[in-house]
Amino acid sequence: MPRKAEKLGRGRKRCQACGAINPARAVECKSCGYQFVKGGKSRAPGKVGGSATADDAAIQEVVSFIRQHGSVESARQVVEDVRQLLEKVGSMEKILKCFDLVSLIRENI
Numbered sequence: 856m857p858r859k860a861e862k863l864g865r866g867r868k869r870c871q872a873c874g875a876i877n878p879a880r881a882v883e884c885k886s887c888g889y890q891f892v893k894g895g896k897s898r899a900p901g902k903v904g905g906s907a908t909a910d911d912a913a914i915q916e917v918v919s920f921i922r923q924h925g926s927v928e929s930a931r932q933v934v935e936d937v938r939q940l941l942e943k944v945g946s947m948e949k950i951l952k953c954f955d956l957v958s959l960i961r962e963n964i
């Protein structure tokens with residue numbers, strides 16, 4: 856059944872993996888975690904509608920991240936917090952700049 860295309864509006868993009876609408880700046884789909892930036896290796900990962908593809912290298916990275924943060928729950932919380940901050944601030948670069956500014960300010964207090 857062909858569904859009428861929703862208007863995406865400005866600054867939005869649709870996840871090609873699950874169809875969720877995301878902010879244009881989103882690095883990954885907030886619904887399925889699909890990576891927009893590197894876009895996966897190929898356009899069509901073969902399986903559609905499944906979970907985000909996770910390769911071994913990615914899993915290892917995430918596992919060591921989880922170890923740093925003690926548990927899956929706290930690691931997930933960190934990622935979630937960063938993602939929300941990123942959505943509000945706009946870019947990681949800006950966030951890091953803010954960290955610099957804040958630490959400068961604190962040094963002067």
Ligand SMILES: [Zn+2]
Binds near residue numbers: 872885888889
């Ligand atoms: Zn998605």
